[in-house]
Amino acid sequence: MTTTAFDMSAQLSRRARTMNASAIREILKITQQPDVISFAGGLPAPELFPIEDVRRAADDVLTRYGPAALQYSTTEGHAPLREWIAMRHGIPAANVQIVTGSQQGLDLLGKVLIDEGDTVLVEAPTYLGALQSFQPYLPRYAQIPTDDGGIDVEALERVLHEQQAQGQRVKLLYAIPNFQNPTGRTLSLERRQALVELTARHGLLIIEDDPYGELRFSGEPAPSLYELGLALAGGDPERNHVIYSSSFSKTLVPGLRDAWVQAAGPVIAKLIQAKQGSDLHTPTFNQMIITELLPILPRQIETVKRVYGERGQRMIARISEHFPAGVEFTQPQGGMFLWVTLPQGLDTTALLPRAVERKVAYVPGSPFFALGGGENTMRLSYSSAAPEKIDQGMRALGETLSEALA
């Protein structure tokens, strides 16, 4: 018989056709030349990983649980881990779902919440990975302007009214209130309160993504949107309209892929069903290892905060020294990133090859905008950069920018 030449591309779903290779992933390839100092990635500092503790924890888990550590387990997650998370947040374990990295939490939330054409409100700029998680469910996006205090709540209200006037179904707001990726900005307390009240009034869910909240190295902590939502709901997690997502990736290690979602019962029930079809459960062994590591978590957080704080401050000092006038930058109080804004008209994507010639790399800011914009912005990560590399890299980047501005 004759063989049939298949056009595989013709078999793809409509949603698959809307997926693109991550712009950042492509950019990272360019920047991964040897001898280029890259601030483009967003990796936690590997030299801080508690390897010996993980080694001991893996060993202990196999001794204590035996084959159960390697067997199938429940979709909800390892009970002691869920209970620990729940206790810290003052809610029942039933409101906690373990997921395979925050990214899975976002995918599952997209799956159970977003209908095609629903409007998802996002910060401008926002975390690119969240857009990738939501995209397969074919939402529309509306961008909310942000400034140094995070989301502009008055602008949010205007956008909401516009959307409603256009007959759009606004389903949820996705927000990263602490040391946002990509900007490093933190939402002020007043705005948190206003945001939670406004969204509750409008029947809008919030997905609060908080991977960096524990990594505050300066300033005063503010309550999470989840806590404010819980207070607004009279302490009843079943009536809290804020869904909270966090992770052990930035505080312990990312390579075990352990994170969680806190939400009201009806959302958790659907997350469980969606997760059954997505990966059955998060790896048993990994959840047990993370649980075993919980006693070292406070020590680990202190170390990470101290080191990121030093690196962040050093980067800011060198930027102040080397960057030309007219370049603005954020001064994060925690997390892994800061955000640089060049004068209007400059394009950081066009500038990247010139930076790479000078052996330094960053991520252009534009891909972080759901609807475009930010051509004159860039994200710099200080989390995994050694001090002398920060010195060297900011000098080279300063030269690149000075040349571009001249």
Place this chain on the structure above:
Amino acid sequence: MTTTAFDMSAQLSRRARTMNASAIREILKITQQPDVISFAGGLPAPELFPIEDVRRAADDVLTRYGPAALQYSTTEGHAPLREWIAMRHGIPAANVQIVTGSQQGLDLLGKVLIDEGDTVLVEAPTYLGALQSFQPYLPRYAQIPTDDGGIDVEALERVLHEQQAQGQRVKLLYAIPNFQNPTGRTLSLERRQALVELTARHGLLIIEDDPYGELRFSGEPAPSLYELGLALAGGDPERNHVIYSSSFSKTLVPGLRDAWVQAAGPVIAKLIQAKQGSDLHTPTFNQMIITELLPILPRQIETVKRVYGERGQRMIARISEHFPAGVEFTQPQGGMFLWVTLPQGLDTTALLPRAVERKVAYVPGSPFFALGGGENTMRLSYSSAAPEKIDQGMRALGETLSEALA
């Protein structure tokens, strides 16, 4: 201000409303009473897990790779693991995608292939978990009748013509050719060849799910649909219309959640993009542990095959002894399951409480039919049952059935 009582359920997506708690999950709860001998689950035998090898592998991986074992890693998967899989199947590593359990492979394939309303052809009965993975993408199902030789290919051709006559877009066939879950049946060589040719002629993709293929304890192995598809495509994996999925869950351990998909480039490219949004990557540590365990895989497979073979044969012997006339059952040549068919008119769901009274449990067969049917069928798993439990359980089940038939 007044608190707003949210109706969380009203916020759910249309696809979330179509999701249900797994029927089997609910049934397993009933059957998990202490002192009930359950053949309902589908768990690999935990006493065969190579715990000491995993302990050593975890330790070695941390020594060899250090922090890289716990860091973020590429979406495609750990290169040495992909290369090993690719070499075994005679294809380039670029055609292999590592996934977080076969279940994730099915979810991602559903995501990148299925548009709402596309027809997915499934065996009657089929693996319930696949239906759960595909369901969020809102396919229509068409059931293909099966008999002791697996899928009835002539019936498949009739169904195809019917679907096409109705103007339906038939996208893919999902099949488990080896020791099928739930029936334990294996597709004959002649039918494999006919199936691959028929689907190629009709421009239909096959998803071949093969978690049990290595666990053959009797009879002669047949080539996979993937191999036949590759031959039909002149050895070119880019033109193979068969997508292959397998896993280390049944041969090594399930709790690490390591599996893979083999497919043509355009499908892999979209799987990578979809996986970026789903969990970024499969846990780094786990992929490295599995790679480290590859040298013991042949020995492990021999052990599992021997034990499952003994248990399967013992179950068949006891069934022959204790079950009343008129009850039919499959005689699997591998895998973990066999399938029992009672005379028409009997209902295994209604019968389950009576079995549980006699301290024995099974899974009713009906949930394995995408479009219903099979009320008189049940699945029995012998993989994790000790010999004396098989003796005791089959006697009790025989009594239950005799009583029902009397």
